[in-house]
Amino acid sequence: MTCALQPLPAPLRPEVAYTGCLEAPSLIAGFLRHPPVGFDARVSHQGLPYFFTPFDLLTTADDAFVERVRGWPGYGLWHAWLRIDSCFVGTTVSEYAPFPQGVSPQDLAQWLQHECAPQRALTIVKDVPCNSPLLSEADNHYAQALINECTRRGFISLEGQALAYVPINFSGVDDYLARLSHSRRRNIRRKLRSREALHIEVLQTGDARFNDDAWLARLYGLYRAVYDQSEIHFDLLTPAFFTELLRDAHSQGRVFCYWHCDELVGYNLCYVQDGKLLDKYIGLNYPLALDFNLYVVSWFVNLEYAIAQGLDFYVAGWTDPEVKASLGASFTFTRHLVWVRNPLLRKLGNRWRHHFESDTQWHQEHTS
Template sequence: MTEGYVNQLEPAGLIAAFAMHPPEGFDVRIAENGLPLFTTQFDLLTTVDPALRQRLARWPGYPGWRKWLTLETCFIGATTSEYACLPRQQDPAALLHWIETHCGDRHPLTIIKDLPVASPLLSADDNDYSRRLIDAAEARGYISVEGQALAVVPIDFTSTDEFLARMSRSRRRNLRRKLRSRDALRVEVIPCGDDRLANAGWRAQLYQFYLSVWQQSEVHFDLLSAGFFDHLLLDKHSAGKLFCYWHGERLVGFNLCYQYQGRLVDKYIGFDYSLALKFNLYFVSWFVNLEYAIEQGLQEYVAGWTDPEVKASLGASFTFTRHLVRVRNPIIRGAVRYFRHYLESDNKWAGSPPT
């Protein structure tokens, strides 16, 4: 796997691991042109607001027509990259032709996922490529759907005290109270591939912590495997950093980040919830990551897609994506066009974060 995708924010090894250890129910491959893609049974209501899903369940005939909303879908991209990583050698028109020939004509639904829209994290050339691809796809009848909000903190401060000073007094006081929990924790940053991670039992514990977080999530899509995590944790060439939080000799939680191209990219977390909530680990880890980014002279902390409301309160700004959807069945295509705005759950985070 070589570096050099359009829209790449993390080491290409994460895409290689995704192909080698697919999530449950995914058929993943890297095409001959370098394009990552996967097929799976996809529920169109996956990202719909839970309240809307409950209302739909009360519609007449729901058990009968509900099954028609789960379709075999070909996704262009990978769930292990922040953006759709695309081969540089193909112009947008040629790429769309390839996708339609190899995916769109074979599957009821094709989705080019997580295309950046004027991302501050990318070069002008990469943003221009995505803009041209979106324009060309819409001209060919693809449905453009707004994606999730990617949280970003530019490291334009020299300390977390300076960062906190930008917030309101009440917010600052609330966070300082939560951050007192850090005094009871020991923080350790372990590079992936370290000898300690050769312990299979410890890797299994880390995976169980990941499962705890996945199981309590509102959206269940890609269940990553233990083999996938083993691959990442044992890869000493990946620039992965495992942030571990200990209370005495007991592991409270972790997050796995990648230091890549001047950024800290936060990828995966795992908690022992019986302790993580007690020690406000979500908030503590946020500030530990910011401190690490400052110490390393990094430009941004890329904090992922989930929990935008909480991340906004922690000072994140947001950049958006678009998904390009090609539906083969004209009836379902009309339904997706009509309901597409109900799938755009994160658009309220486009503005400045609250204080």
């Protein structure tokens, strides 16, 4: 069997209809045209996006396991071996892996095992949904069938990350806060007082102001500030990617800008899609954004916007589950399907897989 191993030229990449994808196809297309720094993004002949990039195996390991490995003899000499040139199936701009419609789980699993996985030492099908309340029954059924088929073929199935979301089943902020504990309500209300000093502006993507290159550079700089202070550095998005997103008038993007006098304190890029407000990217002007508690303020501004628009869900993304839990989020989980080309290492990976399921362990402790 043959496979399209080279990326398609950008003008020839059609926008594919996907199963189990919350985002508009244009966001996936933007990822393929302008992949993150160091990513080699490609698309299969079926329309499945995937990418190659070096990956540090300890990136998603729990803290105790990382400390244990770093204590092994000679770690400073051989730790570079843990950085492996890997293949990831999916994207880093979609909440779930986008699977092309019209390709059965069995055919997709066969392609993954026989054509995709042999290209690299490690292959990860990332963010496969598991009974997601954000998807249709048919989408969840497809995802479970793919998980079953891949595990039958020897893929290691790992618990993935915690995706935060809020069902919009309340009439306003006071109703929402009433569901939280007294101490959390008091803490949140204290932080929300910062909102009184802010001017909030909502721009649609494609607005004429995004034609200003200097303004775009400023927005990208605030995104980069958030990326640089993050503990995990994996997918550094490019200025070209952000430019395409912000100038796309058809994507239903909303840019929430927070101003104090004439100073941009931060912004939040969200998308309205199929009854959901998808929170995708945030840019913060440090330390001003911390002074104004912008993370908490933006959370409640987004909730109010979702209520006003009659939406069903606010989808708040993957990172910082502890903070999002304190703000009242619910969580749904994914699975990662991992193929290790070396059979011996595959057995070891299966034995140690629980060390790479930290979000699930956190959630179990949190709910208990």
